[in-house]
Amino acid sequence: MSSTPDLTQLELLAELDALRERLRRWAEAAPAWAPAETCRAMLRRLDDRTENLWLRWETPLVVATLGGTGTGKSALVNAILGAEVVPTGRQRPTTTRPTLLCRPDLTPEMLGIDPDEVEVLRRDLPILRDVVLIDCPDPDTTEEVGQVANDFVGQVANLSHQSRTNLDRLREILPHCDVLLITTTQQKYRSARVEEELAAAAAGAKLIFVQTHADEDDDVRADWQTVLAEQYTPGHLFFLDSLSALRDAREGRSPRGDFAGLLDLLRRGLSGAVGHRIRRANFLDLTAETLQRCRERLDAALPAVEQVQTAVADQRRQLAAQLAGRMRDELSTNRRAWENRLLAQTASRWGFSPFALVLRIYQGLGSLLTGLLLTRARTPAQMALWGAVQGARTWRRRRQDRTADRGARQAAAQFWQTSAIGQSAWILDGYAAEAGLDRSTVDTETLTAETEQAGADFLARAAGELDALIARVTARQTGWFARLLYEFLLLAVLGGLLYRLGKNFFWDSWLAPQPEPILGLEFYLTAGFWLLLWCAILIWSLTRRLRGGLRREIDALIAAWQQPDRASGLFRRLETTADQARRFRNELDVLETQVRRLRRQVSLPENIGEKYVV
Numbered sequence: 001m002s003s004t005p006d007l008t009q010l011e012l013l014a015e016l017d018a019l020r021e022r023l024r025r026w027a028e029a030a031p032a033w034a035p036a037e038t039c040r041a042m043l044r045r046l047d048d049r050t051e052n053l054w055l056r057w058e059t060p061l062v063v064a065t066l067g068g069t070g071t072g073k074s075a076l077v078n079a080i081l082g083a084e085v086v087p088t089g090r091q092r093p094t095t096t097r098p099t100l101l102c103r104p105d106l107t108p109e110m111l112g113i114d115p116d117e118v119e120v121l122r123r124d125l126p127i128l129r130d131v132v133l134i135d136c137p138d139p140d141t142t143e144e145v146g147q148v149a150n151d152f153v154g155q156v157a158n159l160s161h162q163s164r165t166n167l168d169r170l171r172e173i174l175p176h177c178d179v180l181l182i183t184t185t186q187q188k189y190r191s192a193r194v195e196e197e198l199a200a201a202a203a204g205a206k207l208i209f210v211q212t213h214a215d216e217d218d219d220v221r222a223d224w225q226t227v228l229a230e231q232y233t234p235g236h237l238f239f240l241d242s243l244s245a246l247r248d249a250r251e252g253r254s255p256r257g258d259f260a261g262l263l264d265l266l267r268r269g270l271s272g273a274v275g276h277r278i279r280r281a282n283f284l285d286l287t288a289e290t291l292q293r294c295r296e297r298l299d300a301a302l303p304a305v306e307q308v309q310t311a312v313a314d315q316r317r318q319l320a321a322q323l324a325g326r327m328r329d330e331l332s333t334n335r336r337a338w339e340n341r342l343l344a345q346t347a348s349r350w351g352f353s354p355f356a357l358v359l360r361i362y363q364g365l366g367s368l369l370t371g372l373l374l375t376r377a378r379t380p381a382q383m384a385l386w387g388a389v390q391g392a393r394t395w396r397r398r399r400q401d402r403t404a405d406r407g408a409r410q411a412a413a414q415f416w417q418t419s420a421i422g423q424s425a426w427i428l429d430g431y432a433a434e435a436g437l438d439r440s441t442v443d444t445e446t447l448t449a450e451t452e453q454a455g456a457d458f459l460a461r462a463a464g465e466l467d468a469l470i471a472r473v474t475a476r477q478t479g480w481f482a483r484l485l486y487e488f489l490l491l492a493v494l495g496g497l498l499y500r501l502g503k504n505f506f507w508d509s510w511l512a513p514q515p516e517p518i519l520g521l522e523f524y525l526t527a528g529f530w531l532l533l534w535c536a537i538l539i540w541s542l543t544r545r546l547r548g549g550l551r552r553e554i555d556a557l558i559a560a561w562q563q564p565d566r567a568s569g570l571f572r573r574l575e576t577t578a579d580q581a582r583r584f585r586n587e588l589d590v591l592e593t594q595v596r597r598l599r600r601q602v603s604l605p606e607n608i609g610e611k612y613v614v
Contacts, residue, residue: 012280012598012601012602015598016280016283016284016598019287019591019594019595019598020047020050022591022594023043023046023047023287023591024043024047026043026584026587026588026591027039027040027043027044027047028040029584029587030584031438031577031580031581031584032437032438032440032441032577033301033305033435033436033437033438033577033580033581033584034301034436034437035297035298035300035301035436036298036581036584038294038297039294039297039298042290042293042294043290043294046286046287046290049175049204049286050283050286050287052112052175052176053112053279053282053283055112056110056111056112057276057279059106059110059111059132060102060103060106060128060129060130060131060132060275061130061131061132061178061179061270061275061278061279062111062131062132062134062176062177062178062179063131063132063133063134063177063178063179063180063181063266063270064098064133064134064135064136064173064174064177064179064180064181065077065133065134065135065136065180065181065183066136066139066170066174066180066181066182066183066194066197066198066201067138067181067182067183067184067188067194068138068139068184068185068188068191068193068194069138069188070185070188071183071184071185071188071212071213072088072183072185072212072213072242073135073136073138073181073183074086074087074088074135075088075212075242075243075246076181076183076210076212076242077099077101077133077135078242078246079242079243079245079246079249079259080127080133080262080263080266081101081123081125081127081128081133082125082127082246082249082250083123083125083249083250084246085101085121085123086099086101086121086135096137096166096169097118097119097137097169098117098118098119098134098135098136098137098169098170098173099118099119099121099134099135100113100118100119100120100121100132100133100134101121101122101123101128101132101133101134101135102120102121102122102123102128102132102133103122103123103124103125103128103129104122104123104124106122106132107120108120111132111176112176113173113176117169117172117173118134118173126267127263127266127267129271130267130270130271130272130275131179131266131270131271134173134177136170136173136174137166137167137169137170138166138170139166139167139170139193139194139196139197167197170197171197171200174197174200174201174205175201175204177201177204177205178205178206178275178278178279178282179205179206179207179208179270179278179608180198180201180202180205180206180207180208181208181210182194182198182207182208182209182210183210183211183212184209184210184211184212184224185211185212185213185217186211186213186217186218186220187217189211189220189223189224189227190227199231199611202231202232202610202611203285203286203288203289203290203611204282204283204285204286205282206278206281206282206604206608206609206610207232207234207235207608207609207610207611208235208238208262208265208607208608208609209224209228209234209235209236209237209238209609210237210238210239210240210262211224211237211238211239211240212240212241212242213241214239214240214241214244215241215243215244219239221237221239224237225237228609231611231612232609232610232611232612233609233610233612234609235605235606235607235608235609235610236261236606236607238258238259238261238262239257239258240257240258240259240262241259242259245259261607265605265607265608269605269607269608274604274605277602277603277604278604278608280602281599281602281604281610284595284598284599284602285599285610285611287595288592288595288596288599289611291588291591291592291595292592294588295585295588295592298584298585298588299585301435301436302581302582302585304431304434304435304436305435305437305578305581305582306582307431307434307435308428308431308432308435308437308574308578309575309578309579309582311427311428311431312428312571312574312575312578315424315427315428315570315571316568316570316571317562317563318420318424319420319421319424319570320562320563321562322420324558324559324562327462327558328554328558338470338550339543339546339547339550340363341470342470342473342474342477342546342550343359343362343363343539343542343543343546344363345470345471345474346359346474346478346542346546347359347360347363349474349478350478350483353483353487354487354490354491354494355483355486355487355490355538358490358535358538358539359539359542362535362539421447421451421570422447424570424571425442425447425571428442428571428574429442432574435578435581437574437577437578437581438577441571441573441574441576441577442571442573442574446573447570450569450570450571450572450573451570465557465560466557469550469553469554469557472553473546473549473550473553474546476549477545477546477548477549478542478546482542482545486538486541486542489534489538490534490535490538493530493531493534494531497527497531500519500527501519504516504518504519505518
């Protein structure tokens with residue numbers, strides 16, 4: 001079932017309300033980035049202006065004149081009203097204070113206009129039923145109010161406005177206008193001052209272009225159209241003589257020519273639903289131009305933000321490479337301690353098998369030798385010497401264990417206190433300043449907190465990775481095949497030795513037809529030597545195997561530590577601010593798309609002109 005026109009309008013109004021709320025949230029979410037803060041200020045001004053538009057949503061459209069001195073603005077207003085209500089003059093400015101013409105039941109406050117800023121004239125005329133007319137001062141004169149003040153305003157009001165120019169008053173009244181009647185003549189249609197003020201006010205208003213003095217000037221609308229086409233869709237350009245139109249009205253004649261079309265546009269084309277559409281279009285156009293200017297600012301500054309992100313990644317990569325180098329040196333220096341840990345892990349993994357016992361004996365060899373010294377001790381001095389040797393060995397073993405467990409951590413902890421981090425922060429501070437980002441994100445206090453946290457995070461992660469490295473090397477290099485191989489090689493020698501001893505004792509020396517003597521001490525010493533040598537070879541082979549696996553795992557771990565994410569805790573606030581800046585800019589695209597979509601839903605009369613904003 002299709003929506004009724006009323007429901008469609010309600011839906012559009014709801015979407016406009018949602019758009020305003022989204023604009024507010026976007027502005028409040030502006031990061032600590034100079035262009036974004038400027039955009040937030042622009043959006044706040046936009047919200048203040050559109051708040052006034054929302055308050056007068058159902059009031060008549062405000063139509064104001066804008067043109068250079070002597071272009072017939074006041075005469076045009078009188079012609080539209082059909083009576084000489086405001087003074088006119090072709091050669092000098094006669095309007096120095098905005099004159100608001102409305103029906104009797106309206107007040108300037110209802111239109112969001114300060115009553116002290118305008119002269120109010122109330123008339124019960126048909127044309128003022130759906131529109132309010134404002135005869136504005138000229139933008140190209142600086143005549144002060146105190147010099148030409150109207151008598152009825154009063155001396156106090158004059159004193160409060162003596163220092164203000166026509167241009168000041170014009171700029172204050174234009175934001176309250178929905179439609180601008182742009183008047184010009186053959187001599188004035190290229191006025192730079194008028195073009196400047198028109199460009200500033202056009203985004204929030206619809207435009208009607210009128211060339212006056214048709215009784216005296218040539219028709220320059222074709223050339224004027226060319227001039228306007230660069231920034232505006234001018235619609236129909238009217239060509240008329242205001243004084244002739246006023247005479248026709250006084251004499252009861254029907255409007256003629258382009259003036260009739262202009263009068264019909266004001267009476268019918270700006271009333272009712274069309275007036276509501278004009279206000280919605282004004283809001284959307286003003287929003288679109290504000291967002292466009294925000295986009296220009298953000299796009300101009302965004303490359304510098306991208307440079308900050310690149311610089312953060314580069315500095316982290318360099319710091320991570322330095323950290324990885326230190327960790328490699330530390331691990332290489334304490335390689336023997338790590339190998340002992342691997343052997344201990346292997347022995348624990350293999351349990352109490354023969355070769356595991358050999359590994360345990362090898363690791364406890366120092367204690368065994370000092371125990372033998374104890375058996376030879378005969379005097380208190382010898383006992384004291386044994387105690388000193390055993391104490392020194394125990395202290396050295398514990399020190400090696402601490403070195404293996406904490407050496408890498410200490411190296412990492414020392415790195416986080418080096419000047420390299422401060423140097424990187426100094427470099428990034430320059431990038432942040434150039435990009436307009438908050439420089440407090442890389443100050444000493446922030447850097448200290450980030451360094452402490454990053455160091456703690458790295459140490460915790462590194463400790464787990466080193467423990468996992470030991471377990472991984474042990475699992476890969478001492479699997480069931482390696483275990484069977486080393487056990488077999490050891491048991492083969494032990495089996496051969498036991499066979500030789502058993503054969504000599506039971507057969508050669510006892511059961512053989514010709515008994516031989518039992519093997520003497522020389523054989524046992526020789527056999528013990530070769531057994532120890534074979535065990536040493538097996539231990540050396542296993543250690544070499546573990547060392548190779550350890551080296552490969554350390555290389556892989558060092559390569560991982562060289563990645564910038566290992567220093568991700570550093571400069572995190574700066575990186576977060578830069579990411580917020582990019583997201584802020586991306587959200588702008590979404591807002592502009594929504595504004596363009598809503599603007600396409602608002603149609604306007606063909607005679608109405610507007611500025612290119614969407």
